[in-house]
Each structure stands twice: as structure tokens, then as C-alpha cells.
Amino acid sequence: MSSQLMRALLLALLSTVIALPVGYFVAHWAGWTVFCLGLALQMAFHFRNFARLDRWSHNPVVDPSLEGEGAWDGIFGRLYRHEKDLREQIAERDHQIAMLFAAGQALTDGVVLLDTHNQILFCNSTAEDQLGLVIRTDRGQSVANIVRQPEFVAYLEESDFSRPLTMRTERKEDRVFSIHIIPYAGSRRLMQVKDVTQTERLDRMRRDFVANVSHELRTPLTVLAGFLETLQEFDVDREERNRYLEMMADQSKRMQSIVQDLLTLSSIESAPPPDNEPVDMASLLDKLHRDADGLSAGRHTIIVENDGHNDLRGSEPELVSAFGNLVANAVRYTPAGGKIRISWRASPQGGEFAVQDSGIGIEAKHIPRLTERFYRVDRGRSRDAGGTGLGLAIVKHSLNRHQAQLDIKSTPGVGSCFTAKFPASRVSSL
Structure with a gap:
């Protein structure tokens, strides 16, 4: 600003230097006219550049032709560089937001962002498919108005998110979802929806397998134990004894077959890829x-x-x-x-x-x-x-x-x- 002030003072001094001889030798009014004309020209110059700056401020764009004269050229140059840097930063921010949005859409787990009143701010396409949401129309709606299962509503109201909620939805009764709500950014909430159908199925198969193995082995073991107890405590004739031994042998072979099939199945599951x-x-x-x-x-x-x-x-x-x-x-x-x-x-x-x-x-x-x-x-x-x-x-x-x-x-x-x-x-x- 010091250079601009010096320029203004020099122009005013130049107008004075010209106006004084004119006023002394011609007429006082002529001198004042020259002096005022010099100031008016200077004001017009500044007003013209100020008007350009005002028009640009209403619609700031990165325009290489944005330039002025004299001191105004420096001002316009700095504005141009600032606007260009600002737009590059905004473009970089928009790119990062787009990448973050794309990453959220690519997640195999559903993600729903909720505000302090459990209203939907954002959800990815996986969550839309899992819970039946439509972000275009459901943004700003309470998630409890869309996912209306009583256990889910109670989970939200209790606000105890130390453990996830496992439930089936009315929309997809054949699927099992694990819902985990994580507080973030103060009192906002991130809701993660994971499809655990396969995990639940495998867990059920594991429980059934253990129960079935126990059941299948218990029957022959009970028969064997019963006959052994009978042979130990009672005297039986040779024919009866042989019949008991034959039935015990049958049950032993049955247990042997079960164990052998279990070993075969286990070896197949853990074996390397088959030969070609x-x-x-x-x-x-x-x-x-x-x-x-x-x-x-x-x-x-x-x-x-x-x-x-x-x-x-x-x-x-x-x-x-x-x-x-x-x-x-x-x-x-x-x-x-x-x-x-x-x-x-x-x-x-x-x-x-x-x-x-x-x-x-x-x-x-x-x-x-x-x-x-x-x-x-x-x-x-x-x-x-x-x-x-x-x-x-x-x-x-x-x-x-x-x-x-x-x-x-x-x-x-x-x-x-x-x-x-x-x-x-x-x-x-x-």
C-alpha cells in the first residue's frame, strides 16, 4: 500500500505543479480547474478498476485476463493467484470426498450415518439393499421409521451399543444381519450392518454336527455298556452269550464306520488340491x-x-x-x-x-x-x-x-x- 500511496501523492503533486502556474498567469479559476481535472482523472482511473473488481467479486472466476493498470495490476494478480489456489484446493477436496464416497459404496458391509436424532445422513448401496433404504428419499428420516423391527427400535432407545444386535429384517427374512452402532463426532452415530448369514449357518451346522456325533455314538455305546454289564453280573448260557457278543460286534462295527467316515471327511477337507x-x-x-x-x-x-x-x-x-x-x-x-x-x-x-x-x-x-x-x-x-x-x-x-x-x-x-x-x-x- 505504501507504493500506491506514493503514486497517489505524486499524481496529486503533479496536478498542483501544473495548476499553480496556470492560476498565477491565467486566472485563479483556471488553476483550480486544472487541479480538479487532475484529481478527477485519477479518481476515474481508480473507479474504473474498482468497478471491475466489484463485478468480479459477484462472480469470481479464474480469468487470466483479470489485470489492471499500475498498482491495480498487483492487486488483480494476487486475486487471480488466490482464486486459482483456492479452486485447486476445492477440487482436491472434492476428489478426496469422491474417493471416500466410492470407498464407502465399495464396502461389503452396510454403512449408515445418523445424526443426534437418529436421522439418516448417508448410507451406502449395501445398506440400501440390506435394510430397504433409498437415500434419495430417506435422507433426513428417522431410521426407526424405516427399519421397524421391535428389537432394533429397542436397541436404538436403550443406547447400549457395547454389543451388536443380531436380527432378521422383514424385507429379507432368509438373511441374518449383525448391527453395530459406533458413536463418533460427539453424539453422531455410525451404523455398521454386517451380513452374518453364512456365519450363523456354519455355527448351526457345527452345533448340529456335535449333537449328531454325540447322538450317533451314544446309541451303540449304550448297547455295548448294557450288554457288558449283563455279561458281568449275570450267568447266561452259551447261546445267549454268543447272541450278545454278536450284537456287540455289530455296534462296534457301526461306531467304527462312523469314525472312519469322520476321518475320511476330515482328511478330504484338509487335504491339498487333488491330483490331475x-x-x-x-x-x-x-x-x-x-x-x-x-x-x-x-x-x-x-x-x-x-x-x-x-x-x-x-x-x-x-x-x-x-x-x-x-x-x-x-x-x-x-x-x-x-x-x-x-x-x-x-x-x-x-x-x-x-x-x-x-x-x-x-x-x-x-x-x-x-x-x-x-x-x-x-x-x-x-x-x-x-x-x-x-x-x-x-x-x-x-x-x-x-x-x-x-x-x-x-x-x-x-x-x-x-x-x-x-x-x-x-x-x-x-
Whole structure:
């Protein structure tokens, strides 16, 4: 400002220097006229630049043509640089906000930001899908007016967020969500919504597994303990004793089968990826045929079909175990005189191993759960048939490790067809 003041004083002094001779030699009024004209020109110059500055202040833009004359040029230059820096900072801030917004949208967990009155400030697309929110219309609405489950409303009112709330929503009853509210920025709240359906399912399966193992082993152990106690405390004749020992042996074999299947399932789950070696399907089908004949003891008609053009690639022991379980089930659950068909077909799209029987069949409601461990359609019939309840679980895991799927079709009273479908990558040409 000192340079601008000096410039103004110099211009005023110049006007005075010119006005004094004019007033002395011409007329006083002429001198004053020259002096006032000089000041007016100076004021017009400043007013012109001030008017430009006023117009720019109403619509500040980064304009390289924004320049003045004299001292005003420095002022306009500084304004230009300041506006340019400010807009760069705003652009950088907007970019960071956009990146933060994109990161929030990319989260697999739902995120809802609430104000001090639990009104919605923001939510990502995951939360919209989970809770049925629509941010365009629900912003500013109380979240309790949209998610109306009593347990959720009570969770908000109690304000005890030390533990998350686990619940199902009316919109998605088949899903289980864990809701955790975290206070932030004073009394605002961040609501995290996590889909724990799979975790809950696995936890239920773990509980069911422990309960089922205990139940399956308790029965034979009870029988063994009862017979041992009888033999220890009472004198029984040789024939009765042999009968007890035979029943004890049967229960021991049953426990042995359960433990062996559990070990097989455990080894499959923890084993490295299966081999990719060719498996001779002709030889494998022949082995399955002989095993089926031995288990059937002539009570069934067993047919084997092989297109003879392609083999499988994978772990032969695992495939033998999986296919063997399918064949054994067909023999167990097909009445005497029934027919069992074992087939292998391959095409450019992949391979299919199928076991079809004319057995008792399975109701449609049971099919989705058949591969669960210890799941039985009829517990009494399964035990009588000699099954452990783990066979189809072993089949499922073995096939999954070979990128194959198990397709089950069944009609009660007509029969069932279990088909293992392998991708083309698992089929090798001879």
C-alpha cells in the first residue's frame, strides 16, 4: 500500500505543479480547474478498476485476463493467484470426498450415518439393499421409521451399543444381519450392518454336527455298556452269550464306520488340491460293479454303461470314495428285485457320472439338505440300511474339490438319480 500511496501523492503533486502556474498567469479559476481535472482523472482511473473488481467479486472466476493498470495490476494478480489456489484446493477436496464416497459404496458391509436424532445422513448401496433404504428419499428420516423391527427400535432407545444386535429384517427374512452402532463426532452415530448369514449357518451346522456325533455314538455305546454289564453280573448260557457278543460286534462295527467316515471327511477337507492324473474310468466302473454285486448279493439287477471315449482327471481314491458312496446308497435304498444303473458319459462340455435306481425315492423337501452331515430322511431306515449319515457329505466335498456338482433328482416310490457333473477341464481324451 505504501507504493500506491506514493503514486497517489505524486499524481496529486503533479496536478498542483501544473495548476499553480496556470492560476498565477491565467486566472485563479483556471488553476483550480486544472487541479480538479487532475484529481478527477485519477479518481476515474481508480473507479474504473474498482468497478471491475466489484463485478468480479459477484462472480469470481479464474480469468487470466483479470489485470489492471499500475498498482491495480498487483492487486488483480494476487486475486487471480488466490482464486486459482483456492479452486485447486476445492477440487482436491472434492476428489478426496469422491474417493471416500466410492470407498464407502465399495464396502461389503452396510454403512449408515445418523445424526443426534437418529436421522439418516448417508448410507451406502449395501445398506440400501440390506435394510430397504433409498437415500434419495430417506435422507433426513428417522431410521426407526424405516427399519421397524421391535428389537432394533429397542436397541436404538436403550443406547447400549457395547454389543451388536443380531436380527432378521422383514424385507429379507432368509438373511441374518449383525448391527453395530459406533458413536463418533460427539453424539453422531455410525451404523455398521454386517451380513452374518453364512456365519450363523456354519455355527448351526457345527452345533448340529456335535449333537449328531454325540447322538450317533451314544446309541451303540449304550448297547455295548448294557450288554457288558449283563455279561458281568449275570450267568447266561452259551447261546445267549454268543447272541450278545454278536450284537456287540455289530455296534462296534457301526461306531467304527462312523469314525472312519469322520476321518475320511476330515482328511478330504484338509487335504491339498487333488491330483490331475488320468483316472481309468473303465477300471473304476468295473470295481464299482463288483462292489455293488457284493453288497447286493444278487438281490438287484445292476447295469453299467460306459461311452468308452474319455477318462477323468483327478484323485482316484477320492473319486472311488465318492462314487462308491453313491452306488452303496442305491443298493441300500432299493428294494430287492429293483434295478440300478451306473453310467459314465463324456462330451466336449464335460463328463457325467450317474447312479440311477428304482428305489424308494426322496421327497423334494429333503433334497437340499441331503449332503449335510448326519442328515437323514428316515433315521430308523438309515440305521437299518447300515448308513452313517456321512456318505453324501463325503461325496459333496470330494466333488467340490474336483470342480464338480452333484445333481439330485428323485420321485417317491419311483426312484432316484444322483449325477456328478464334471467340467471339461476334468475330462481327458484317451
